[in-house]
Amino acid sequence: MTKQRTVQVSSDAMIEDLRALVEVESPSRDRDALAASAKVVAAVIENRLGGHAVLVESEAGPHVHWSAGGDPKVLILGHHDTVFPLGTLARRPFKVEDGHATGPGVFDMLGGLVQAVHGLAALDDRSGVEILVTADEEVGSRTSRALIEERALACGAVLVLEGAADGGALKTGRKGCGTYQVSVKGRASHAGLEPAAGVNALVEASYQVLDIAGIGRPGTGTTVTPTVASAGTLDNVVPAEAVVVVDVRVESVAEEERVEAAFAALTPHLDEAEIAVRGGIGRPPMPESASAELFAVARRLLPGLEGRAVGGGSDGNFTAALGVPTLDGLGAVGGGAHADHEYLVVDAMAERAELVAGLVNAIRFG
Incomplete structure (x- = not known):
């Protein structure tokens, strides 16, 4: 089959759709807000691509699934939840100024969704x-993981529309990541x-923090970082409870297994103290081998394009772990994810939309 023709995408039309998405706030865990957001996402998809976008209900809020029909070949993967609480839009409204679009979620990752839809709309x-x-990528994808994995396996290739790395580079590898909670009694x-x-639970927690920090191996890409701690009730009471929260990032399955074993082996230092460990590495590592074939195609389509392995995780970690070819960072070029300067x-929007269209054609038709 021959490669299909594409038509030029419109930056103005993409800005119009981006505004529509940003102006319906969609903080994770707010089911009402996410229900409203999902309807707008579905409307944008149906308006530009036709067909019917299905709202898949979940405890987290609705996921949106659209299919063009035919033998599935490629999955475009994204999320519509954001990290910003309701009311952020009033303080930081959507605007376009000096070549930048700003507003909650423009980079992570509503801009990428819009680019993907318009890239597909340009295909015959x-x-x-x-x-x-x-609807729940920012909080671990607990309700969406099974659906993501099902559709990735059915399609056989995944394009993830998370924001680009610095300078517009694609994300060719990601660390596995997770959170542990160590409770001290x-x-x-x-x-x-x-x-x-x-x-003294606080003293015991202090010992545990030092033990936990020692699990990290930065030389192999493994970071184990205590990030939040709480203990005590009053200044004249020996603390009976303490909690330490730990961020973990690993580059390999072997390190994932070592870290999990190390947390399981933590033991108290003080007589009669007790510890309990919860959590784990929820997103497996995404090795660069998972993106190699698709990245080579992307570089043929856009010479000079760079790829980079990054520390953050995405839903692409799940699909890559299944052995499904996965290329990430195809979304917006910009920065400031999760921050007020996003x-x-x-x-760059039109070029990225055209890149998605070119990759879709290459995957389907060779």
């Missing part, structure tokens, strides 16, 4: 293409009258 034939836009007592009668480079 969209058969074999599916779009899945989930001690025994309260009066800090002045009988401190020795207690078991922005999207408007002049």
Whole structure:
């Protein structure tokens, strides 16, 4: 079959759709807001591509699934939840100024969704293409993971529309990532009258923080970083409880297994103290081998394009772990993800949309 013709995409039309998405706020875990957002996402897809976008209900909120029909060949993967609470839009409204679009979620990752839709709209034939836009990526993809994996296996190739790495580079590898919570149980007592009668959970937590930090191996890409700690109730009470939260990033399955074993082996230092470990590495590593074939295609389509392995995770970690070819970072060029200075480079939108269209054609027709 011959490669299908594409038509030029319109930056103005993409900005119009981006505004529509940004102006319906979609914070993770807010089911009402996500339900409203999903309807707008579905409307944008149906308006530009035709067909019917199905709202897949979940505890987190609706996921949006669209299929062009035919033998599935490629999955366009994204999410419509954002990290910004309701009210952010009033403080930081959508605007386009000096070549940048700003507003909550423009870079992570509403701009990428718009680019993908318009890239597909430029194709004469969209058969074999599916779009899945989930509602809980920012909080671990607990309700969407099974659906993501099902559609990835059915399609056989995945294009992830997360924002680009610095300078517009694609994301060719990602670390596996997860969160651990280490809870310490001690025994309260009066800090002045009988401190020795207690078991100080804060002191035990301090020992645990040092043990936990020692699990990291930065030389192999493994970072184990205590990030949040809480303990105690009053200044004259020996703390009976403490909690330490830990961010973990690994580059290989072997390191994932080593880290999990190390957390399982943590033991108390103080007599009568107890510890409990919850959590784990929820997103497996995405090795660069998973993106190699698709990245080579992308570089043929856009010479000079760079690829980069990054520390953050995405739903592409799940699909790559299944052995499905996965290319990430195809979304917006910009920066400031999860921050107030988040922005999207408007002049790059058309080129990225055309790149998605070219990759879709190459995957389907060779």
